[in-house]
Amino acid sequence: MAVDENLKIELGKQGVFVTTIQELYNWGRKNSVWPMQFGLACCAIEMIATTMARYDLARFGAEVFRPSPRQADLMIISGTVTKKMAPQVVRLYNQMAEPRYVIAMGACAISGGPFKQGYNVLKGIDRYIPVDVHIPGCPPRPEALIQAFMTLQKKIDQHHLTGEGRPRYLDAEAQGEFPVPEFGAHDLEPARNKGVWVLPEEIR
Amino acid sequence: MKTVEEIQAAILAAFPAAEVAIELNSSPSAQHSLRLGHAHAVAIATFLRDDAALQFDYCSNVTGVDWLDREVSEKVKVKKIVDGAEQEVEETVKRTVPGYLEAVYHLFSTVHRTGPLVIRMKTANRVDQVAMPSLVPVWRSCEFQEREVFDLYGIQFTGHPDLRRLLMWDEFKDHPMRRDYVEPDDYEYEPTPHDHVQARADAHKTAAEKGAA
Numbered sequence: 001m002a003v004d005e006n007l008k009i010e011l012g013k014q015g016v017f018v019t020t021i022q023e024l025y026n027w028g029r030k031n032s033v034w035p036m037q038f039g040l041a042c043c044a045i046e047m048i049a050t051t052m053a054r055y056d057l058a059r060f061g062a063e064v065f066r067p068s069p070r071q072a073d074l075m076i077i078s079g080t081v082t083k084k085m086a087p088q089v090v091r092l093y094n095q096m097a098e099p100r101y102v103i104a105m106g107a108c109a110i111s112g113g114p115f116k117q118g119y120n121v122l123k124g125i126d127r128y129i130p131v132d133v134h135i136p137g138c139p140p141r142p143e144a145l146i147q148a149f150m151t152l153q154k155k156i157d158q159h160h161l162t163g164e165g166r167p168r169y170l171d172a173e174a175q176g177e178f179p180v181p182e183f184g185a186h187d188l189e190p191a192r193n194k195g196v197w198v199l200p201e202e203i204r
Numbered sequence: 205m206k207t208v209e210e211i212q213a214a215i216l217a218a219f220p221a222a223e224v225a226i227e228l229n230s231s232p233s234a235q236h237s238l239r240l241g242h243a244h245a246v247a248i249a250t251f252l253r254d255d256a257a258l259q260f261d262y263c264s265n266v267t268g269v270d271w272l273d274r275e276v277s278e279k280v281k282v283k284k285i286v287d288g289a290e291q292e293v294e295e296t297v298k299r300t301v302p303g304y305l306e307a308v309y310h311l312f313s314t315v316h317r318t319g320p321l322v323i324r325m326k327t328a329n330r331v332d333q334v335a336m337p338s339l340v341p342v343w344r345s346c347e348f349q350e351r352e353v354f355d356l357y358g359i360q361f362t363g364h365p366d367l368r369r370l371l372m373w374d375e376f377k378d379h380p381m382r383r384d385y386v387e388p389d390d391y392e393y394e395p396t397p398h399d400h401v402q403a404r405a406d407a408h409k410t411a412a413e414k415g416a417a
Binding site: 117119120123183184185186187191199200 | 371372373374375376377387388390395401
């Protein structure tokens with residue numbers, strides 16, 4: 001299906017533009033990712049800085065922070081996810097329309113960070129919802145968030161519209177709703193979504 | 205500024221039957237505190253707030269302390285018959301001091317610009333008799349702080365207008381800041397374990413390996 005790159009350049013020189021529906025589709029999608037206006041802790045301040053004039057996330061087509069999950073494409077988990085907040089984060093993610101993406105921003109969102117061995121902080125939001133890009137840092141610099149955003153754009157650009165490797169929102173069979181954890185007597189129940197978070201195998 | 209002894213004397217002059225003891229702080233800060241009995245606590249607190257010479261009108265901080273049961277060994281002289289003759293022999297006797305929960309209040313006077321005056325109250329034990337009077341009727345700023353102490357230490361403040369958990373969810377049963385709190389065992393994945401985390405992660409490893417074998 002893919003058009004030969006050199007041929008495309010040659011044709012471009014002659015004033016002929018060749019593309020595929022897939023390229024057009026991904027190009028449009030990756031350049032209008034609207035994040036949700038949603039901040040959890042100090043990383044949110046860096047996220048706000050990223051959208052402002054100095055770093056200007058608008059250059060990447062993501063200047064419109066939507067205050068409703070129904071209108072947003074990207075959830076930036078910017079900060080510490082406490083166990084009390086985790087069900088609300090999953091619920092908000094469920095309320096977003098497909099296609100939807102998640103960036104886990106900062107040490108807390110990816111692993112619990114400095115609060116990892118505490119009693120009240122989730123050890124990473126990827127225990128409940130699928131995360132596209134993880135960025136470490138405490139908090140990450142705006143450049144790191146932009147890097148994560150560009151990584152996400154590259155990821156969107158490589159999506160196939162059909163076939164086995166197609167993204168979840170193009171697969172009618174795929175699971176779209178993620179179970180919201182319940183408040184238990186000692187911890188959230190369940191402590192992780194086994195369909196989303198698989199224990200990594202350790203190399204010994 | 206009045207010393208703790210002077211404040212204690214003022215309280216005892218106003219309430220002769222009140223239990224007020226001084227807890228000395230031997231550290232360089234020498235921040236001595238007053239331990240109040242439950243019966244007169246609210247009356248004494250009102251007095252501390254309203255007395256013209258004291259006017260502790262601002263409660264800046266409420267916190268909890270968990271004191272576990274501890275063993276104390278004391279040397280006691282006992283008369284015993286040794287080699288046919290009665291002699292005094294020193295013996296070490298171990299005694300368990302029951303633990304308790306404690307609430308600590310820091311008071312300031314914005315009028316006299318003095319403070320902090322530290323007052324403490326303790327519960328009878330740390331299991332079933334965990335009540336103590338609430339000081340919210342005296343200092344409104346105690347409300348959320350007493351709720352936090354209730355949440356994390358499990359002290360029941362009688363007379364509190366709205367004693368619910370503040371930080372943890374309502375269904376939560378434990379009190380996480382107590383010293384015997386057992387956290388949920390979610391150590392199945394620890395990429396860089398060390399010390400006690402490593403011990404708990406290893407416990408998972410062996411259990412999983414046993415299950416596989």
